[in-house]
Amino acid sequence: MRNLCSTxxxxxxxxxxxIVRRSRHTHEFVNLRLASxxxxxVDAIKALNPQSPQARAIFNLGIVTxxxxxxxxxxxxxxxxxxxxxxxxxxxxxxxxxQGRGNKTIEIVWTAIPLAIVAVLxxxxxxxxxxxxxxxxxxxxIVVIGHQWWWEARYTNSGIVVANEIHIPVGKPLALRxxxxxxxxxxxxPELARKIKTVPGHPNHIWIQADKPGTYLGFxxxxxxxxxxxxxxxxxxxxxxxFQQWEQAQRAVLFRSLRRGAGIVVQNVSESSxxxxxxxx
Numbered sequence: 001m002r003n004l005c006s007t008x009x010x011x012x013x014x015x016x017x018x019i020v021r022r023s024r025h026t027h028e029f030v031n032l033r034l035a036s037x038x039x040x041x042v043d044a045i046k047a048l049n050p051q052s053p054q055a056r057a058i059f060n061l062g063i064v065t066x067x068x069x070x071x072x073x074x075x076x077x078x079x080x081x082x083x084x085x086x087x088x089x090x091x092x093x094x095x096x097x098x099q100g101r102g103n104k105t106i107e108i109v110w111t112a113i114p115l116a117i118v119a120v121l122x123x124x125x126x127x128x129x130x131x132x133x134x135x136x137x138x139x140x141x142i143v144v145i146g147h148q149w150w151w152e153a154r155y156t157n158s159g160i161v162v163a164n165e166i167h168i169p170v171g172k173p174l175a176l177r178x179x180x181x182x183x184x185x186x187x188x189x190p191e192l193a194r195k196i197k198t199v200p201g202h203p204n205h206i207w208i209q210a211d212k213p214g215t216y217l218g219f220x221x222x223x224x225x226x227x228x229x230x231x232x233x234x235x236x237x238x239x240x241x242x243f244q245q246w247e248q249a250q251r252a253v254l255f256r257s258l259r260r261g262a263g264i265v266v267q268n269v270s271e272s273s274x275x276x277x278x279x280x281x
Contacts (some may be wrong), residue, residue: 010064047190050240051216052209053173055192057131061124068117072236132194138203140177142166146185149227162249164216164233169243173209188223189235210237 050056087097094096143154144166153166168174178187180198190197210216220231238246 034067045190046217050193051191051211051214052193052207053211053212054132054194054207055190057128061128064124065121072117074126132207134207136175136177136276137208140205141174142168143179144179144187144198146178146180146182146187146224146231148182148225149220149231151187151218151220151231151233152181155247158247158251160247160254165236165244166233167236167238167246168208168210169240170210170213170237172240173207176206176208178204178206183224184222185220185224185231187218188221189216189218191216192235198224208235210235213237213242 047055048059050059139156141156143156145152145154151164151166152161153163154161176187178196178198180200182200184200186195187198187199187206189208192210193206196204196206198204214237216235216237218233218235220228222228224231
């Protein structure tokens, strides 16, 4: 299998390799780690550009929540500033301010408003959960397994198994079952879906979908060992016709390998990935 660094987009790979070539001392390797972390942070910002209904629902909920929090913050700060300006510091010799015994109207208002805000956010959050995380089907479309330090994806209908490059058709929601072979990992494609952990022996489920063709960089976002920083994968979204052609090509290689009696065949399907083809039962 090719080096997992080959699953990075060429622009990122070239930047990292340039630093590697210049690294002759220990502190320069530290700079490599910092550069890698910086590049990952830049890619994480892509979550602000959702490209699927699931990611867009989460993004929209975040925007609404941020607006509500900003309004609340502005109201609280405004009241504090008004109090400071309207009622300056008490001075020695001045009489104490009048003490009120309570105001039912004010008490009802400051109780009702937070309840209304929480109720609205609850409804919006429940709606978002229904869009981004509906109940999974009994049989997933793809089984994704995290390994130290690579990703395996098994297509349950066709029997294809791939490594570090996952293809899906555009516009079709697919159910993924996520598992781990060794330690905790975390599957995340920022533009398409939320982060979700892969736990050995305890599968998780997620739906993934893309609005348009493209290639998206995915990460393991849970520290999983010394090579965690290199645990990336590509998620390629193809038009339906191109996805079927890709699937047929992988299945043809699978059938040839089975006829030869080979258990596993490794085939380079592009310059930026390695695809592992094997039988799936």
